Amino acid sequence: METIHIAIADDHELIISGLKTLLKPYPHINIQGTYTNARQLLEGLSFYQPDVLVLDLLLPDQSGKDITPGITTQYPNIKILILTSIDTPAMVTTMLRRGCKGYLLKGSGSGTLVSAIEAVYRGEEYIEIALREQLLQNVIRYKNQAQDMVIPELTQREKEVLELIAKEYTTKEIAEKLFISYRTAENHRCNLIQKLDVKNTVGLVKVAIQAGLLNNE
Amino acid sequence: METIHIAIADDHELIISGLKTLLKPYPHINIQGTYTNARQLLEGLSFYQPDVLVLDLLLPDQSGKDITPGITTQYPNIKILILTSIDTPAMVTTMLRRGCKGYLLKGSGSGTLVSAIEAVYRGEEYIEIALREQLLQNVIRYKNQAQDMVIPELTQREKEVLELIAKEYTTKEIAEKLFISYRTAENHRCNLIQKLDVKNTVGLVKVAIQAGLLNNE
DNA sequence: CCAAAAATAAGGGGAAACCCTCACTACAAA
DNA sequence: TTTGTAGTGAGGGTTTCCCCTTATTTTTGG
Numbered sequence: 237m238e239t240i241h242i243a244i245a246d247d248h249e250l251i252i253s254g255l256k257t258l259l260k261p262y263p264h265i266n267i268q269g270t271y272t273n274a275r276q277l278l279e280g281l282s283f284y285q286p287d288v289l290v291l292d293l294l295l296p297d298q299s300g301k302d303i304t305p306g307i308t309t310q311y312p313n314i315k316i317l318i319l320t321s322i323d324t325p326a327m328v329t330t331m332l333r334r335g336c337k338g339y340l341l342k343g344s345g346s347g348t349l350v351s352a353i354e355a356v357y358r359g360e361e362y363i364e365i366a367l368r369e370q371l372l373q374n375v376i377r378y379k380n381q382a383q384d385m386v387i388p389e390l391t392q393r394e395k396e397v398l399e400l401i402a403k404e405y406t407t408k409e410i411a412e413k414l415f416i417s418y419r420t421a422e423n424h425r426c427n428l429i430q431k432l433d434v435k436n437t438v439g440l441v442k443v444a445i446q447a448g449l450l451n452n453e
Numbered sequence: 454m455e456t457i458h459i460a461i462a463d464d465h466e467l468i469i470s471g472l473k474t475l476l477k478p479y480p481h482i483n484i485q486g487t488y489t490n491a492r493q494l495l496e497g498l499s500f501y502q503p504d505v506l507v508l509d510l511l512l513p514d515q516s517g518k519d520i521t522p523g524i525t526t527q528y529p530n531i532k533i534l535i536l537t538s539i540d541t542p543a544m545v546t547t548m549l550r551r552g553c554k555g556y557l558l559k560g561s562g563s564g565t566l567v568s569a570i571e572a573v574y575r576g577e578e579y580i581e582i583a584l585r586e587q588l589l590q591n592v593i594r595y596k597n598q599a600q601d602m603v604i605p606e607l608t609q610r611e612k613e614v615l616e617l618i619a620k621e622y623t624t625k626e627i628a629e630k631l632f633i634s635y636r637t638a639e640n641h642r643c644n645l646i647q648k649l650d651v652k653n654t655v656g657l658v659k660v661a662i663q664a665g666l667l668n669n670e
Numbered sequence: 671c672c673a674a675a676a677a678t679a680a681g682g683g684g685a686a687a688c689c690c691t692c693a694c695t696a697c698a699a700a
Numbered sequence: 701t702t703t704g705t706a707g708t709g710a711g712g713g714t715t716t717c718c719c720c721t722t723a724t725t726t727t728t729g730g
Contacts, residue, residue, distance in 0.1 A: 332593045368589060372580075375592055376549045391676060395519075402659075404652040406716065419679050426719065435621040436686090437717070441658045442619075448547035608706060623686065636709050643689065653716085654687070 237264040240357045243286035245271040246319070247296050251342070255290070258346045265353060274298035278307075285311050288353050291336075293320040293327070301331065308335030315356040319349075325374040328367050338362040389431055395449065397424040401437060402444035456481050457574045460503035462488040463536070464513050468559070472507065475563045482570060491515035495524075502528050505570050508553075510537040510544070518548065525552035532573040536566075542591040545584050555579035606648055614641040618654060619661035 242265060246252050252270045259265050268286045271277040274295045281289075289307070293300040304316060317338035318331050328339050337356040340349065341364050348364075355362040363371075390398065393414075400410045411421040429436065432443050444450060459482060463469050469487045476482050485503045488494040491512045498506075506524070510517040521533060534555035535548050545556050554573040557566065558581050565581075572579040580588075607615065610631075617627045628638040646653065649660050 329592055363589075368585075371589060371592055372585060375546055375588055376578075392515075393677060402655065404655045404659075406653075408716080416677080417679055419681090420677075422717080423679080424677085425717080429718080436623075438618065438621045438654055438658050441655050442621075442662070445659070445662055448543065448550075610707065625686080633707085634709055636711090637707075639687080640709080641707090642687080646688080 239264050239266050240288060240353060241266050241268045241284075241286045242288040242290060242353060243267070243269045243271065243277070243280065243284075244290045245274070245277045245295065245300070246290075246292040247272055247294060248292075251292075255349075258349060261346075262350055265350065272296070274300070274303050278303065281307065281311060281314070285314055287313075287357050288315045288317055290317050290319050290353070293318060293322055293331075301327075301334070304331065304334045304336060315359075317352055317356050317362070323367065323370070325367070325371050328363065328371060332361075332363075339367060340364055341367070390428070394424055394428055394431070397421060398428055398440060398444050399449050401425065401428075402441045402450055456483050457505060457570060458483050458485045458501075458503045459505040459507060459570060460484070460486045460488065460494070460497065460501075461507045462491070462494045462512065462517070463507075463509040464489050464511060465509075468509075472566075475566060478563075479567055482567065489513070491517070491520050495520065498524065498528060498531070502531055504530075504574050505532045505534055507534050507536050507570070510535060510539055510548075518544075518551070521548065521551045521553060532576070534569055534573050534579070540584065540587070542584070542588050545580065545588060549578075549580075556584060557581050558584070607645070611641055611645055611648070614638060615645055615657060615661050618642065618645075619658045 244252055244255055244267060246255075249272065252272070256267060256270075259267065268284055269280050271280055272295075274297045277295075291300045291304070295303075300318070300320075307314060307316065315337040316335065317340065318336050319340045319342060320327075321342045323341055331339060337359075338352050338361065340352050340362070344352075344364065352362040396414065397410055400413060405413065407421045407425060408418055410425075411418045414421065425437075425440075428440055432440065434440055434443065459476075461469055461472055461484060463472075466489065469489070473484060473487075476484060485501055486497050488497055489512075492515075494512075508517045508521070512520075517535070517537075524531060524533065532554040533552065534557065535553050536557045536559060537544075538559045540558055548556060554576075555569045555578065557569050557579070561569075561581065569579040613631065614627055617630060622630065624638045624642060625635055628635045631638065642654075642657075645657055649657065651657055651660065
């Protein structure tokens, strides 16, 4: 098996030595360097680039969150694996969007850590199982009330008109598309504004988007 | 094992009979009724409420998407299990937010269907594995480009104006709020429309939302 | 069948948006 | 110094939106 060179950045010496012990039984994982703050880490990276960087988010000088974008742009080949105790969905998405390949919670078993290192080394993504579930729930639950109350008040025709408005059609174009007169389309528009209690077309679009009217096609 | 009473709504007779055959080997699942359109379904539900409703999104008269909110509010005890061929993350989240308990793709094995029915009956959630993965990827990837690519073409002032437009301010109100003349605000608006290559204010709002300009505060 | 809701259509007036062009200032970079 | 960009301001004209009212036809549900 190919040797994977890794670096570790964590502000606690104890955790670093713990990781060293944890990874000792796996000879294909070579710890190339360990760092206890962001400055050291960045300096170290300029000399040796590991395959995988195991990074804590809480560092004494600069947070791992802030230095990540710089690292991923400067060293695109380094796969960053976050190892932290912060378990909020918001932090997970933020870090993944900033280019991290993996996200682990402290307290995972040694097998999990090794699997994660191997996975991100292969270019895959590795996110703690529990976090994946939390992320999903987050997506699903978010804003449930607002959108299911407003839209059912609309008639079929009004929904059609609203959808077209949200697709940047003018009243005239809507009328032609639906084979109704300009006046009728205009009426639907005004009724929508009143029913949904918004100021203008802009408000209509926001409601339409929130209600998921633009998902079809 | 307790008997689970289910109803099926799908516009294809073939699929209904297929499901019947599929579920025959499972005596604890009792098909209470089958419907091929939304009207029949709603009428049927007023007489017998199944434990689980297996629902297709494409019905001849009204889409399953539209009748779902009504069903969940009127019959909160009915667990809705979507069975469709629409596999977009957007549709999955929309339906789940509208109160569905499960989302399956046509083409799943019979075992999957039974597991899903049992799961939602127990009050759990059941989402097709492949879709879960897609949803996650969607959360992670999406919004990264839009946020960091499109908007940087705009100047600071233009971003401010765009934000206010998306908050339903008129040009006049924007001018007052930013202490600039009506003409200047109008110019910014026109420049935005050209820069972002949209037709009108509606397009601007969509871009603003996608770019996450409305999330701050 | 009858009442209610939905969809259709229209008049008219005022406001806002849209789309050019032009012009001046400030400020920073080449 | 010149060039470029951002921000500001304005003229003038066309289109679209907004809001009110009224009214007929069609569809739907009890």
